[in-house]
Amino acid sequence: MRPTWRIGGPIVVDAHAHVWSGDTTTFPPTPIDGVSAPKTPRPVDDLLGRLDTAHVDRVVLIQPRSYGHDHTYLAHVLASEPERVAGVCLVDPLRPDAPGELRRRCREDGYRGLRLVGLGHGDADWLFDDRTAPMWKAAEDLEIVVSLLIEPHQLAGVATVAARRPWLSIAIDHLGRCQPGTTAIADLLALAVRPNVSVKVSALSWLSAQGPPHADLRPMVESCLAEFGAGRLLWGTDYPHVLAAGPYPDPFEELAGVLPQASEAELAMIAGGNAARLYGLL
Structure with missing residues (x-):
């Protein structure tokens, strides 16, 4: 039997997914960070069908690095699904015009978040020092969520920025990429x-x-x-990469596997309530 929060209850949101088109003429891949161009199309219609099957109401789409800083496809998706989808953009924080670009994307195209990437960039000291301070300030002023794709050894730098920008919402992607059984979880x-x-x-x-x-x-x-606390955890799939391990997961079943003692109220927040609040998907 489904838990009561899944039956006409609180909203369910996949807080982390990616899409890309099979039309490489209109939407050509422009990969960054050594990411390869996708071999299999994963258009938004495919994802939305899977959301319907899993009874997931909304989704936060992260600009894939296979498109780099070309947001043409994601902007197209946001325009066609404004009530069901929130977008998170990629902006190179070291560009002189980065804060201005972020403001334009949020104000003109409706992005509700920014993703910054430290993964594969060594210590990524630049991510947390004065070189990117204007970008952090712009994100705080825009009241958007900054998602961080970082490695465990970079987690300590987050505390500095979080303390300097107490009104800025920061979300750590993928449990900080901490592996089970390691000491890295302490930094998270x-x-x-x-x-x-x-x-x-x-x-x-x-x-x-x-x-x-x-x-x-x-x-x-x-x-x-x-x-x-349950109020600061967000469930997400990392679609379509999750499909390498099996079908698109049922949110309740996946969360129940890692949080078997959580209450229905806690699961409701983690499975969607928190993401809906942070990304304006209510």
């Missing part, structure tokens, strides 16, 4: 003292060395719930 949990930092319980199939219900991730996710 240390961020819980910053009330403006949230954590995405996403990409579980990639993080786990096991198949569903990802029992090896349970201690780590339970620790995040204990430290951050």
